[in-house]
Amino acid sequence: TTGASSDSDSSPTVESVEDNPDGGCHIYRNGYYGSSIAVVEGILEVNIIQMTSIQMTESQAENSLVDFVVTCQGSLPTDVCTVVSDPTCQVSKSMVCDPIVVTDECLLTIRRAFEEPGTYCINITLGDDTSQALASALISVNGGEST
Numbered sequence: 001t002t003g004a005s006s007d008s009d010s011s012p013t014v015e016s017v018e019d020n021p022d023g024g025c026h027i028y029r030n031g032y033y034g035s036s037i038a039v040v041e042g043i044l045e046v047n048i049i050q051m052t053s054i055q056m057t058e059s060q061a062e063n064s065l066v067d068f069v070v071t072c073q074g075s076l077p078t079d080v081c082t083v084v085s086d087p088t089c090q091v092s093k094s095m096v097c098d099p100i101v102v103t104d105e106c107l108l109t110i111r112r113a114f115e116e117p118g119t120y121c122i123n124i125t126l127g128d129d130t131s132q133a134l135a136s137a138l139i140s141v142n143g144g145e146s147t
Contacts, residue, residue, distance in 0.1 A: 081125045
């Protein structure tokens with residue numbers, strides 16, 4: 001039960017009673033409590049707005065590089081993780097996480113390498129101390145070119 005205290009303080013007093021089935025005793029707890037809640041906005045939304053293949057010379061063409069341009073709304077992220085999976089998004093092939101510094105607008109470019117041609121599911125997660133948001137896309141990498 002909750003009721004007002006008997007002294008001049010208007011803080012709520014909590015009294016709880018617990019049954020002890022073994023001994024039939026009651027435990028009484030009296031006291032004051034206080035709490036505070038901080039509401040944070042968090043990262044509300046992530047969007048992959050562009051995927052661009054990076055053209056390289058033949059001597060550099062060991063891996064295909066793709067730039068992902070990402071935007072977000074809400075608080076500014078402090079880290080980004082990219083998970084590359086099979087086309088069904090079920091089997092993870094690689095995961096890369098990096099700290100990032102975003103100063104005033106959430107618009108960033110993430111460059112990732114693909115070892116071989118194929119179709120991949122990309123999950124990009126932006127996070128901070130209190131929240132995370134995810135965007136996904138399918139990408140087809142074809143020997144240095146992506147669509």
